Amino acid sequence: MINWNFREKIIYHEEEIIQDSRKFEILVEAYLKDQYPLENWKLTKATRDGNKDLESVCEFSGTSMWAEVKYTIHTDKNISSRKYDSTLVSSIFEKNLIKIFFISNTSMGSNLIDRIKKFYYISTIKKIAFVDGYALAYWVKRNSGIEEKFFQSPLNYSISKKPRVRLRSVLLLCKSDSYTIDCVLDEAEVYPLYLSKNYVLEGEFVAHGFHDIPLSLYCNGKLLYNETVAPEITTFSLNLSELDETFNINTEYSLDLYYILNNKRIDCGNYKLRFSFTGKYFTNQIQCYQQIKNGIKASYKKIYNIYGPHGTGKSWLLRNIKNDQLKKITDQQKIIYINFNGQMSDVADICRLIFTLAFNFYDLSISADAINCYCHEKNIANSFYNHKNIECLIHALHNEDYSTIQNILVGSIFSRTERIFETQSSFAYERIYFIDHINLLNETNYYIFEAIVKAFDPLQNVVFVLTGRKEISYPNVENIVLGYIGNNEIIDSINEDIAVAIDNLNEIVPTKHYLKYPGLLQLFIKEIVNFKSLGEIKQFYINNFLHDAVQYEKGFFPFDNIMLLLICIMKEGIPFELLQKMNFDQLKKLLNKEVVVQKKGYVYPNFERWNKDIPSKIIDKYKKSVVLHFQKFMVQDSTRKEFYQCSLMQYYPQYYNEYFDSIFNFIREEFKKNKYSKVVFLCESLIKRTAYYTGNHKKLDTIKYFLAFSYMHCDASKRAQELFGEITQNYQMKLKDNLYFEAESQVIDAKYWNFTDFKVLPKYINTFRKNWKDSENNILPLKTRPYLTATNRMMVTYLALDNIKLANRWLKKNIRLAKEFNAKEHLGYTYMDYAKGIYHLNLESALKYLELADVCFELPSEYRRHLDCQCEIQYVKLLLGRGNISQLLLAQEALFENQYWIQYYKCHLKLAVIYILKGKRKEALQHLLEAEAATTMKNSERIKYLCSMIGTFLYKEPLPYTNSALDGTSYQKIIENMHLNFKQTSATVYNIKKDSPLYNLDPRVW
Structure with missing residues (x-):
C-alpha cells in the first residue's frame, strides 16, 4: 500500500491546484511525457473531457492515444472493474485511436484487466497499457525531482535493483465466436485438439530494473516481446497455431515462458496443455452435420432447426459445427453464439441478437448515444428503434431490469420486426448465428424470439442454426430431426473399441438400456475399453454405470457436493x-x-x-x-442480499420471519424505482410461504398489491386482477383503508374494460363510493384517486349503456369533484373519457371535450395522456373530414417512441377505420393485421369486438362476435348490422341518431 502524500498545493500553468485527484492527473502527464517523449501529451479539462484525462494526437497521421486516470484514497484495495466503463464505450467510436493507457494510484486486479481486454477483443484498438500505483511509484523513485515537486515526504516504496520479470494472470483463452473469448480454466482439457487456431495464450507481466536494456520474452522459442519496457503492466498474447508444434492427443504439452538477460535464459513460468477428442459422430449426427455444413458452404440463407428429445446430442453437435466454422472463418464472416439458459436474463441475449442484426453491436455495455452515433455515421435508415426506445432499452439493460426489457420488446418487436433485417445490405459480411436451447426460453422471451424468426429474410447475409425440442413451422426453416442411436450402431461402436466381440446387445445390457444417448454411450465406451470379457462389461454396467444413467435420464442431480x-x-x-x-x-x-x-x-x-x-x-x-x-x-x-434471503427461505421456511422485513423494505424501494422484474421475483418468493408468517398481515396484502401492479406492467393483467380480488376479499370483515380502496378501484377499472359487466357495474360502484365516504369519516384522510376513478367509471359505464341522461349527470359530478379535490388531471380524464364515449353521438362535441382535456394534460406527469389525447384529436378530425392522416401517423409514432404500446396498437385500428372510409382496403388490412399480431392486444374483449367489426368488412365474411352484456346497447346494433351488411362495398361512421344502409363502423376505437 502506497501513501500518496501530495503537497498541499502545486502550481500548474499558473493555476493553483489543491485537489489530490487533479494533482495525480498532472503527475501522470509528467510520467507520460517522460516515458513517451515523442508524443504530444496534453491534459484535458477537468470536466466534460470526453471520458479521457490525457490525449496525444499525431499532427501528421491524425492518430491518437488516450490515458484515463483514476485516483482513490483506498490504496489498500484494487480499483473497481467498473471505473473505466465510460472510457471503454467512448473509445470504440474514436476511429483514429490506436492505444489507451489505464492508470491508477492503486493496484489493478486481474478482473479489471481481463474485462478491459475482452472489451477490446472486437475493436481496432490493439495496444492497451495498464499503469498501476506501483509502476508509477517506481518511476517517481527514479526521478527525485518529481518526488520533491509533488510530495511532502518520500513515497514508501523501494526499487528493486536487479532486473526481473514477474508474470501476472497468464490465461488460455478460447475464441467462442467472432465477438467473445472465454477463459479456459486451469488444468481443464483444451477441447478439441484440431482447433488450436482458436486458442490464444494471453497474460501480463511487470518488468523492473531493465531501464534502457531491451527485454526479450519468449514462449517455446516464439518471441513475445522485444523492446525496452517501462514498469507498467504489459500485456502479451500468442496464438497457439503460431507455435512450431505438432500436437498429439496422447501428449501433454508444456508452454515455457522465459526471458534472456546477459545471454542467459531465466524462466518465468510453465503451463501445461492437455488435449481431448472431439468425440465420435454417430450416423444421424453426421447426416445433420453435413446437411448444415453444406448449406452454409453453398450460401443457402436459411434457418436450420436441429430438434429432438433430450439427450440426443443437439448442443454438442451445434458447438462442433460452430467450432468448425470458426476454424476457417474469413474476413467476410461473423459468427455469433448464444446459449439460452431458461432465466429472465435470456432477454438480454435476445437484445444481443437484435443489436448484431440491426446495429452491428455485440457488447451490451454500450450506450444509447453509441447506437445513435453509429446509425448516423453509417447512414442507416433503420426505424426498428428510434432514439427514445433505445434510451429506455439500454437503461433497462444496464439495470438488469428484464421485465422492462421484455415490455419494450413485446411492444415494439411485433410492429417493426421486419426492419431488423433492413440494414443487412450495409454490412459487407455474412453472419452465422448458432443459438442453443431455444426450448428453455420462457413464454414471453419465446414470443419475442419467434417474432424475429418469422421476420427472417433469406435474401440477406444471415444464417441461423438453432437447437430445441420441437419442429418449427415457419417459412425458410429447414427442420432436421436428431434421434437416439439404434442398437445396431451401438453394437458397432462398442466393437470398434473393445477386445471382445458383441453379437447381441443383451449380452451386456438389459432390453431397456441407456446407451441410446450419444453422451452416455461415449462415456460407457471410454470406461470399458480395457475390459477383457463380456461378463466384466455387464457387471460394470449394472454396478457402476446404471445409477448415473438413470439420474441423467430423469434429470436428477447427484448433489454430492x-x-x-x-x-x-x-x-x-x-x-x-x-x-x-x-x-x-x-x-x-x-x-x-x-x-x-x-x-x-x-x-x-x-x-x-x-x-x-x-x-x-x-x-x-x-x-x-x-x-x-x-x-x-x-x-x-x-447488492443481491435479498435474493439470497428469498432463496434460503424457500427451502428453509424457518428463516421466513427473520428475513421478511428486510425483503419487504427492499421490495418497496425497488417498486418506487419501477424495477418490476425484481419486484415480481421477490414478491412471488414471499407469497409462496405466507403460511409461515407471524407478523403484521397487512404487509402480505401490500406485497400482493406490489406484485399485482408489477404484473400489470408486465402485461399479466389476468393474474393481477386475481391478486387485487384477493386483497379486497381480505377486507370483508375489517376496517377498509387506502390499500383496500386502491385495489378495489383497480377491480372496478378491470370490470369496465372487460366489456362484460356494464349492467351490474353501477351498483358495484355505488357500494364502493359509499364505503369510501363512510371510511373517510371514520379514519385518517383517504387518497382521493380511487374515489375519483370510481366516479369516472360510473360516467363511462352509463355512456356504454347509452343512458346519456345519467352519463351527463355523472359528468357534472366528476367536474365538481375534480375542482373540490384540486385534481386538474382528473378533470382531463373526465373530459377525455366523456368525449370518447360520445363519438357515436356527436363528433363535433367530442372534439371540443378532447381539446379541453389536452389543456389539462400539460403536466409532465400526464405525458402519456397528452399523447393519447393528441392521437384521439387527430382521429376525430379525420372522422369529421377535415384532418390529415400524416398527423395521425405522427401521433402514433410518438406513442411508439414512448413505449405506450396499448395506445399505439389501438391507433392501428383507428387507421384501419380511416382507410376503410377512404376506400383503401389494402392499407386498412395492413393496419388491422399489425394490431392483431401484437401480444399486448390479446385477450381483450373490447379488442375482439373492434377486430371483428373491422375484419368483417375487409374480409367480406362475418367474423362472429357475441356478448350478451351488450344487449340493448348501440354496440349490439352495430354487431347486428355487421351480419346484415358485410357484403357492402362502402362503409360509414355509425351514428345512433341516423340509420344507414351502408356498413356501419363503430367510431369508438379506443
Whole structure:
C-alpha cells in the first residue's frame, strides 16, 4: 500500500491546484511525457473531457492515444472493474485511436484487466497499457525531482535493483465466436485438439530494473516481446497455431515462458496443455452435420432447426459445427453464439441478437448515444428503434431490469420486426448465428424470439442454426430431426473399441438400456475399453454405470457436493468469483460435467439437464453449511442480499420471519424505482410461504398489491386482477383503508374494460363510493384517486349503456369533484373519457371535450395522456373530414417512441377505420393485421369486438362476435348490422341518431 502524500498545493500553468485527484492527473502527464517523449501529451479539462484525462494526437497521421486516470484514497484495495466503463464505450467510436493507457494510484486486479481486454477483443484498438500505483511509484523513485515537486515526504516504496520479470494472470483463452473469448480454466482439457487456431495464450507481466536494456520474452522459442519496457503492466498474447508444434492427443504439452538477460535464459513460468477428442459422430449426427455444413458452404440463407428429445446430442453437435466454422472463418464472416439458459436474463441475449442484426453491436455495455452515433455515421435508415426506445432499452439493460426489457420488446418487436433485417445490405459480411436451447426460453422471451424468426429474410447475409425440442413451422426453416442411436450402431461402436466381440446387445445390457444417448454411450465406451470379457462389461454396467444413467435420464442431480446445492438453491445465479474463491477445483468439475453453466460472470444450474428437484433429505443434510455460505454471500454480494434471503427461505421456511422485513423494505424501494422484474421475483418468493408468517398481515396484502401492479406492467393483467380480488376479499370483515380502496378501484377499472359487466357495474360502484365516504369519516384522510376513478367509471359505464341522461349527470359530478379535490388531471380524464364515449353521438362535441382535456394534460406527469389525447384529436378530425392522416401517423409514432404500446396498437385500428372510409382496403388490412399480431392486444374483449367489426368488412365474411352484456346497447346494433351488411362495398361512421344502409363502423376505437 502506497501513501500518496501530495503537497498541499502545486502550481500548474499558473493555476493553483489543491485537489489530490487533479494533482495525480498532472503527475501522470509528467510520467507520460517522460516515458513517451515523442508524443504530444496534453491534459484535458477537468470536466466534460470526453471520458479521457490525457490525449496525444499525431499532427501528421491524425492518430491518437488516450490515458484515463483514476485516483482513490483506498490504496489498500484494487480499483473497481467498473471505473473505466465510460472510457471503454467512448473509445470504440474514436476511429483514429490506436492505444489507451489505464492508470491508477492503486493496484489493478486481474478482473479489471481481463474485462478491459475482452472489451477490446472486437475493436481496432490493439495496444492497451495498464499503469498501476506501483509502476508509477517506481518511476517517481527514479526521478527525485518529481518526488520533491509533488510530495511532502518520500513515497514508501523501494526499487528493486536487479532486473526481473514477474508474470501476472497468464490465461488460455478460447475464441467462442467472432465477438467473445472465454477463459479456459486451469488444468481443464483444451477441447478439441484440431482447433488450436482458436486458442490464444494471453497474460501480463511487470518488468523492473531493465531501464534502457531491451527485454526479450519468449514462449517455446516464439518471441513475445522485444523492446525496452517501462514498469507498467504489459500485456502479451500468442496464438497457439503460431507455435512450431505438432500436437498429439496422447501428449501433454508444456508452454515455457522465459526471458534472456546477459545471454542467459531465466524462466518465468510453465503451463501445461492437455488435449481431448472431439468425440465420435454417430450416423444421424453426421447426416445433420453435413446437411448444415453444406448449406452454409453453398450460401443457402436459411434457418436450420436441429430438434429432438433430450439427450440426443443437439448442443454438442451445434458447438462442433460452430467450432468448425470458426476454424476457417474469413474476413467476410461473423459468427455469433448464444446459449439460452431458461432465466429472465435470456432477454438480454435476445437484445444481443437484435443489436448484431440491426446495429452491428455485440457488447451490451454500450450506450444509447453509441447506437445513435453509429446509425448516423453509417447512414442507416433503420426505424426498428428510434432514439427514445433505445434510451429506455439500454437503461433497462444496464439495470438488469428484464421485465422492462421484455415490455419494450413485446411492444415494439411485433410492429417493426421486419426492419431488423433492413440494414443487412450495409454490412459487407455474412453472419452465422448458432443459438442453443431455444426450448428453455420462457413464454414471453419465446414470443419475442419467434417474432424475429418469422421476420427472417433469406435474401440477406444471415444464417441461423438453432437447437430445441420441437419442429418449427415457419417459412425458410429447414427442420432436421436428431434421434437416439439404434442398437445396431451401438453394437458397432462398442466393437470398434473393445477386445471382445458383441453379437447381441443383451449380452451386456438389459432390453431397456441407456446407451441410446450419444453422451452416455461415449462415456460407457471410454470406461470399458480395457475390459477383457463380456461378463466384466455387464457387471460394470449394472454396478457402476446404471445409477448415473438413470439420474441423467430423469434429470436428477447427484448433489454430492455443497457447491452444486448452493447453485441450485440460488437459481438466480451466484457470482463466478465467489465460487472460485470457495473451491475452484470443485467449480471446474461442475462446469466440465455441464451440470452448471457460466454466463455473464454468474453460475447457474443447467436447466437443460436438471428437473429442478432437490430431495428433502439433501436439504436437511446440508442445512448448516448452506446457511453459513448464504450468509457469507449476503455480505460478499451485498447488492443481491435479498435474493439470497428469498432463496434460503424457500427451502428453509424457518428463516421466513427473520428475513421478511428486510425483503419487504427492499421490495418497496425497488417498486418506487419501477424495477418490476425484481419486484415480481421477490414478491412471488414471499407469497409462496405466507403460511409461515407471524407478523403484521397487512404487509402480505401490500406485497400482493406490489406484485399485482408489477404484473400489470408486465402485461399479466389476468393474474393481477386475481391478486387485487384477493386483497379486497381480505377486507370483508375489517376496517377498509387506502390499500383496500386502491385495489378495489383497480377491480372496478378491470370490470369496465372487460366489456362484460356494464349492467351490474353501477351498483358495484355505488357500494364502493359509499364505503369510501363512510371510511373517510371514520379514519385518517383517504387518497382521493380511487374515489375519483370510481366516479369516472360510473360516467363511462352509463355512456356504454347509452343512458346519456345519467352519463351527463355523472359528468357534472366528476367536474365538481375534480375542482373540490384540486385534481386538474382528473378533470382531463373526465373530459377525455366523456368525449370518447360520445363519438357515436356527436363528433363535433367530442372534439371540443378532447381539446379541453389536452389543456389539462400539460403536466409532465400526464405525458402519456397528452399523447393519447393528441392521437384521439387527430382521429376525430379525420372522422369529421377535415384532418390529415400524416398527423395521425405522427401521433402514433410518438406513442411508439414512448413505449405506450396499448395506445399505439389501438391507433392501428383507428387507421384501419380511416382507410376503410377512404376506400383503401389494402392499407386498412395492413393496419388491422399489425394490431392483431401484437401480444399486448390479446385477450381483450373490447379488442375482439373492434377486430371483428373491422375484419368483417375487409374480409367480406362475418367474423362472429357475441356478448350478451351488450344487449340493448348501440354496440349490439352495430354487431347486428355487421351480419346484415358485410357484403357492402362502402362503409360509414355509425351514428345512433341516423340509420344507414351502408356498413356501419363503430367510431369508438379506443
